Amino acid sequence: MDTRSTYSLSVLAPLHDGTEEPKTEIQAKLREFILAFQIDGTFIYRDQIRENALVRQYYCDIDIAHLISYNEELANKLTTDPSVTIPLFEAALRQCTQRIVYPQKPNEDLPQHQLLLHSSVSHLNIRDLNATNVSQLVRIPGIVIGASTLSSKATVLSLQCRSCAGTYQMIVEGGFSGITLPRVCNRQRPEHEASEKCPLDPYFVVHERCQFIDQQVIKLQEAPDQVPVGELPRHILISADRYLTNRVVPGSRCTVMGVFSIYQSKGAKAKDSAIAIRNPYLRAVGITTDVDHTAKGNSVFSEEEEQEFQEISKTKNLYEKFADCIAPSIYGNKDIKKAIACLLMGGSKKILPDGMKLRGDINVLLLGDPGTAKSQLLKFVEKVSPIAIYTSGKGSSAAGLTASVQRDTATREFYLEGGAMVLADGGVVCIDEFDKMRDEDRVAIHEAMEQQTISIAKAGITTILNARTSVLAAANPIFGRYDDLKSPGENIDFQTTILSRFDMIFIVRDEHEKGRDERIAKHVMGIHMGRSGVEEQRESEIPVEKMKRYISYCKSRCAPRLSPEAAEKLSSHFVSIRRRVHESERAANLRSSIPITVRQLEAIIRISESLAKLTLSNVATEEHVDEAIRLFLASTMDAVTQGEGQGSRELMEEVGKVEEELRRRLPIGWSTSLATLRKEFVEGRGYSEEGLRRALVVLGRRETVQIRSGGSQVYRCGA
DSSP states (O other): TTTTOOOOOOTTOOOOOSSSOOOOHHHHHHHHHHHHOOBTOHHHHHHHHHHHTTTOEEEEEEEEEHHEEEEEEEEHHHHHHHHHHHHHHHHHHHHHHHHHHHHTTTTTOOOOOOOEOOOOOOOOGGGOOGGHHHHHHHHEEEEEEEEEEEEEEEEEEEEETTTTTEEEEEEEOOOSSSOOOOOSOOOOOOOOTTTTTOOOSOOOEEEGGSEEEEEEEEEEEEGGGGGOOOOOOOEEEEEEEEEGGTTTOOOOOOOOOOEEEEEOOTTTTTTTHHHHHHOEEEEEEEEEEETTTTSSOOOOHHHHHHHHHHHHTTTTTTHHHHHHHSTTSSSSOOHHHHHHHHHHOOOOOEEOSSEEEOOOOEEEEEETTTSSSHHHHHHHHHSSSSSEEEGGGGGGHHHHHHEEEEEOOOOOOOOEOOHHHTTTTEEEEEESSGGGHHHHHHHHHHHHHHHHEEEEETTEEEEEEEEEOOEEEEEOTSSSSSSTTTTTTHHHHHHHHHHHTTTTTEOOOOOOOOOHHHHHHHHHHHHHTTTTOOOOOOOTOOOHHHHHHHHHHHHHHOEEEOHHHHHHHHHHHHHHHHHHHHHHHHHHTTSSSSOOOHHHHHHHHHHHHHHHHHHHHHOOOOOHHHHHHHHHIIIHHHHHHHTSSSSSSHHHHHHHHHHHHHHSSTTTTTEEEEEEEOOOIISOOOOOOHHHHHHHHHHHHTTSSSEEGGGGGEOOOOO
């Protein structure tokens, strides 16, 4: 081992062992493919090489499907033995550039070329990679969770001998693995100097004369929808160099094609780990971003698909049908399903001339009794939205929702890892148990919900991440169930700052009504017995996969604007809505806990645009505005006016006074009969019987008093 010296092997040296083709022959075939491959009379790779070389970019992006159709053996060799074939391919590219671009200058010194590959072969998930894939070409989808800064990697080292000053050029092979400098000087000496040998380890690196290329390390994680239940998402390191660097940023979904390789980590000491154990990584030869950052969603559609979507958009009553297709197994909740249809489509994002951005995403809050299928609706939206992340408020921290700063174990540098809102950029975040979140964690998503960005300033990192996402949240009221005797403010445990950011707030009530209960029971029994339930589902409804593609198509192709008539109608409606809220606030002598602000006017505009987008219409008309106002009145305005019919203002004031009197009359631990209280309060002090009854119900719910002995005794148990 001590006398190990470097040896070089010519890439073009023929291998004649009878079974394998000589390398020169393989290279000639690859060169022939680049020069001869054509589609409809166009030499696509010749043209690509010429265009790239003229702007001094020496790479060629090749589709493996073309190579398979041209020569299947070559394609098979490329996928099974890429470490040998890719250098040959790159050498062939260099020769082709020489022939195509510089035919008159045969001695033109061209730089090393890079081969980029893309393909439509089936994906291989990160968790399916194993030892059999080592040194093979694989294609892996995922989401980028970290990308390092660019570093320079040497391709040719310039070495100099300390004693005799002889220089030596050493070629460095790719990958993460380290390199070993030659231990003895290999300068050829004359006969009479043979006795004078240079000492061991004579070489040092002359960095100024080395040749470098850009290299970036990317951390790719499984997409959240591909992770099996109960498993942690896995990730793999990707080494990208030259023209593949700076292609992706954290949060972008991409498919990476590369050679599955292994390296020994620097930290692994011989005594700590087995000498033959290596860590896997991927040497990228092609990175394709699945998503275009403006539209999000797979934006490549075939002609047949486009034609089909155009036909769907012209369907009569598409809005009703689309809403019916959302969670068809859940009974009723028509308006909520229509609101979710609007949320999936979203409005139009606007960038004003002064650079200010107005969001187009719609946020919806479902607030209501347990057992009203709120979580099931959220789960369905996670399935049907092109990009979606489901999280529960109880286990979500501010860092998990926005972004966290991590420290790289190897370099000890800080780097950012995006949370749920960043990973769902361009999609929907479903937050269940929204009321169980800690207040400080809930505040973290204020900025993400309105400005659609997440600002980070920690550990010396100050940056802004995109979080262009809709929020669908589900929560329970303060007492677990909605209390009819209280105003919305007493039922809802949220600050007005977060409530104003929701475009629609639905209060989902579990009403006790015989006819409705019978229909729900029949529907649920039907589903459990394998039928479609009481609401007849037509077979022609849109399946989930098609809905997902249609949503992507609408988002990428359509950005509606309001017509002047619709805008006029909307502004006058907004004024009347504000007046109504003001009157109800004055009547109750209490500020509404659900604010109606200019944000709510923008919300109605967004809903109108999303309704127009659903039918691929470029203009939101008065009909769209009418439906948007109806949805808004049925959701947020309904929530604002809840509790108004619980009796007049006088009755509520009387109930408050009776509560205070009862507290004074009954010390903690005392009890008295209901008849005594009735005689004392109704007959003695002139309060109404309804006022006394309501006061006892309210105190009972607050666990201040207990009604015992079948309702005849009142016992004071708490403060």
